[in-house]
Amino acid sequence: MKISFSASNQILPSLHIPQLIRRAPPKEKVVVVLGVTGAGKSRLSIDLATRFSAEIINSDKMQVYQGLEITTNKITDEERRGVPHHLLGVADPESDFTAADFRAMALISLRSIHSRRQLPIVVGGSNSFVEALVDSSFQSRYDCCFLWVDAAMPVLHSFVSDRVDRMVERGMIEEIRAFFRPNADYSRGIRRAIGVPELDQYFRIESECGGEEARARALAAAIDAIKMNTSRLACRQLEKIRRLRNTRDWRMHRLDATEVFRKRGGEAEAAWDSVVAETAELIVSRFYYDSEADVYGGVVAMRSGARPMMAATAS
Template sequence: MKLSLPLYRQIQPSLYVPTNNYQLLRQPPPKDKVVVVLGATGTGKSRLSIDLATRFAAEVINSDKMQVYQGLDVATNKITDEERCGVPHHLLGIVDPESDFSASDFRAMASVSLKSILRRRHLPVVVGGSNSFVEALVDKSFRSRYDCCFLWVDVARPVLDSFVSDRVDRMVERGMVKEVRDFFKPNADYSKGIRRAIGVPEFDMFFRAESFCDEETQARNFADAIDKIKTNTSRLARRQLEKIHRLRNTKGWMMHRLDATDVFRKRGGEADAAWEDLVAGPGIAVVRRFIYNMEPVGCGGVTAVRDRASLMATASY
């Protein structure tokens, strides 16, 4: 059941400060609140966004630069209708696949979506792996209008590499090859639009040669394409992680790091339980604190959350 947010844009009381002239000093109006979910590909960002949106009155804004395009739902790993659980999603599968969609385009369209969500008194949750899009949105005057909470879903690299490799195999089982083949065009420009998505250029040689190669050569070309997809996906995850560290360490973005590594080491019900304990539960507690202006209490490298007298949650930065 979703939690309504009656205090979401609460008006803070005026502040009286005694002076010689008994002047009345007012606090600036409270900023609208925005949650941003960051993380490398495959870490579970979309899952966390749904966890948040089904507990708070929230809507999701996609910030993945490939998922913004129409088509190639499997290759770009778009969240499915079933996985969305009825949560409204913005900027997902709306752009012509042959066109270019820049960071400035994203900033303009995401800003419109943000205002629309806030008019409905819902919480905007920005989620996706394209950190350049998120940076373009949050930079400049954004912080003067919005109060941001950054959640970073992190997974140890060796564990994540193994997971994304297995995920590519599952994408193949779900029909990625046919999907990309139907989209294939000889001499296509792989530097623009959705053709930049991992999985599209890697299959180019396989599709070009499959009609005149023997089965052994076809099998070899197919295996090479899959290996390239896995390698390039791991490289993407590395670049995304480097960007997150830069945003945190160089630009000073305060991030709540949620370590999901143990989730990916487990299976079935144990993995679901670990997700609730390590990611969803702490993430929800952080957002609850953020929405209702609870005060954090610092304790070494850990931030405890105290709502007046009671300790609500703990999350590391």
């Protein structure tokens, strides 16, 4: 007996073809260290760079120029501890290096650093440079971690004043003297650096063979002006950081270094490590390695087994 089936009566299995989910490629990582002058940005960047495979991109508009290492407080070769630095002392001191110039060169440096599978750390006090770099198109490609090294301004003003005295002892006056010109333009290039315009009158009196007393008064007035203008710069930088925090979609991790500046010697070193460096390391570890972490009540507890520590305030 033959049994036949009509094709129309057969039940065919349904085929479910899943749709391919297109995911955006992972963003490349960038750490940005912000803070006012003297707060410890460079120190933190070196601490992080020696804990991770990292290279540093300078975002200080005066340190980008060649020369005036003491006056612009450039990090020394010894302080760099072998960490590669980009855009540090690369521009002609007579030129005007703009925020647009910085953005173009920083993007080249970022691509170069990432090609070596290193972590870029952008650090410097010129927040206008950072703002020019981190626009919407930048954030569509890069994933940024913002660290803000902060300290109480009265404590920081005292530190900045002492630092100017140390810079004078290291030879700042002699360094700036080499840049003195009677008809110098203090509105462009490296001569905009704090310290250069303030010493103009002193060098004029010196070149005119003024008396010792007049020279001493002029030098003291110049040093006082350097300290005052550096403190004013710190206040402007703080206002800019707060504006960026309030108007930009940047989640800043605030690291309060006030206690570090209130201590001396070994106590200051220990406070820096526990309050600033180690906290920043935990934040960057979570960001860089995409580790799972619990962030509740100000406590960062890494699931990798690292010791829990009080986290920085996310402002």
